[in-house]
Amino acid sequence: MIKLNKEELQLASKINQLKDEAGSHSPSIFTLVKKIPELNVKVDACFLSNPYATDLFLSYLKEELVNTNKLRDVLEFYPSQNNVISELLAKNLCINKENIFIGNGAIEVIQAVLHNFVSKKIIVNIPTFSSYYEFVKKDTEVVYYQLKKENNYSLIPEDYVEFVKKEKPDSVVIINPNNPDGQYIKYKNLRYILNELKDIKNIIIDESFIHFAFENNDYDLISATELVKEYNNVIVIKSMSKDFGIAGIRAGYGVMNKYKVASLLENGYLWNSSGLSEYFFRLYTRQDFLEEYEKVRVKYILETQAFFKELSAINHIKVYPGLANFVLIELPEGTTSSDFVSKMLIKYGVYTRTCSDKIGLKGEYIRLASRTKEENTVIIKALNDIFVNE
Numbered sequence: 001m002i003k004l005n006k007e008e009l010q011l012a013s014k015i016n017q018l019k020d021e022a023g024s025h026s027p028s029i030f031t032l033v034k035k036i037p038e039l040n041v042k043v044d045a046c047f048l049s050n051p052y053a054t055d056l057f058l059s060y061l062k063e064e065l066v067n068t069n070k071l072r073d074v075l076e077f078y079p080s081q082n083n084v085i086s087e088l089l090a091k092n093l094c095i096n097k098e099n100i101f102i103g104n105g106a107i108e109v110i111q112a113v114l115h116n117f118v119s120k121k122i123i124v125n126i127p128t129f130s131s132y133y134e135f136v137k138k139d140t141e142v143v144y145y146q147l148k149k150e151n152n153y154s155l156i157p158e159d160y161v162e163f164v165k166k167e168k169p170d171s172v173v174i175i176n177p178n179n180p181d182g183q184y185i186k187y188k189n190l191r192y193i194l195n196e197l198k199d200i201k202n203i204i205i206d207e208s209f210i211h212f213a214f215e216n217n218d219y220d221l222i223s224a225t226e227l228v229k230e231y232n233n234v235i236v237i238k239s240m241s242k243d244f245g246i247a248g249i250r251a252g253y254g255v256m257n258k259y260k261v262a263s264l265l266e267n268g269y270l271w272n273s274s275g276l277s278e279y280f281f282r283l284y285t286r287q288d289f290l291e292e293y294e295k296v297r298v299k300y301i302l303e304t305q306a307f308f309k310e311l312s313a314i315n316h317i318k319v320y321p322g323l324a325n326f327v328l329i330e331l332p333e334g335t336t337s338s339d340f341v342s343k344m345l346i347k348y349g350v351y352t353r354t355c356s357d358k359i360g361l362k363g364e365y366i367r368l369a370s371r372t373k374e375e376n377t378v379i380i381k382a383l384n385d386i387f388v389n390e
């Protein structure tokens with residue numbers, strides 16, 4: 001059991017207050033350090049991004065924008081319009097530009113889809129990323145499909161299909177791999193689900209973590225993007241924040257049938273990208289960048305999977321390894337996630353994510369992101385110390 005001393009308890013109550021104010025997301029590291037200067041944060045294992053991809057993006061940005069003074073153009077002028085950026089991406093995604101909708105982060109695509117296409121009833125699998133039930137319209141009914149603890153919170157296709165057919169919603173959401181448990185639905189199973197659910201109006205597939213998942217020993221990833229050609233009801237939503245490590249520039253997109261894209265663009269979203277996100281999307285279509293990116297993607301996957309293995313060897317905690325860049329961890333009985341988060345932050349400088357606000361989890365859980373190799377070592381050391389010495 002984790003015990004906090006008097007000093008730690010005082011800081012812990014400040015941490016908990018900030019968490020309460022942040023609702024179903026976590027306070028950012030900037031907020032934490034600004035409001036609680038006593039904290040010495042060494043590792044942010046709360047935010048889910050590939051740090052090597054951020055380094056890569058920064059090196060391009062420095063060389064091509066900062067050193068050449070082109071940054072001024074990117075900031076001074078309007079970025080391209082939504083459908084111009086779609087055209088850039090089309091070749092890269094092997095899909096027509098008419099099927100692509102660019103968002104100011106995936107969150108804007110999620111809102112647009114929930115507000116424009118989802119009508120009476122949506123099925124959301126829990127535990128999940130909260131926006132899918134928080135941002136629905138007031139008159140949309142949300143039905144939860146509980147992912148089962150005994151299956152490590154992974155989705156069982158047959159059981160899911162049966163549930164959906166019984167409930168008859170107009171829309172469903174599948175996050176693949178899922179946040180916060182990292183469980184991945186293989187391409188074959190996804191196709192099975194789509195074949196069974198042809199009558200559902202909207203099948204939303206959120207692939208924000210797909211670059212961390214793989215189907216085979218070569219670490220190949222298979223995106224559902226091209227399934228939009230085959231299944232008219234599929235809407236793929238993709239954030240670039242996590243796998244490219246660029247949450248600050250706000251880049252995401254949706255792929256869906258062309259009538260949906262046209263109806264969204266008809267009355268809005270004209271210049272919703274920033275100059276910097278347009279610069280990113282242009283890089284994303286370049287072979288030289290993609291080759292470099294593939295290297296840091298696989299490097300990070302290898303380190304992440306090795307990190308999960310080390311975590312699984314730690315006594316007293318139950319690790320649910322998946323194919324995302326984070327793991328769900330169940331804490332031993334008698335330990336609350338808020339005490340754990342406070343202890344890790346105050347004593348070891350490691351910021352972890354409580355899952356106390358996540359509906360559909362039975363027990364006390366935290367979510368831990370994989371960071372650089374060095375940072376992961378700090379995390380493992382802290383965990384070993386906490387569960388051996390505390």
Ligand SMILES: *Cc1c(COP(=O)(O)O)cnc(C)c1O
Pocket residue numbers: 104105106107108129175179206208238239240241247250251252
């Ligand atoms: C983080 C996250 C998003 C939001 O991504 P942005 O592009 O930063 O808006 C969407 N879906 C899931 C599942 C996420 O985890």
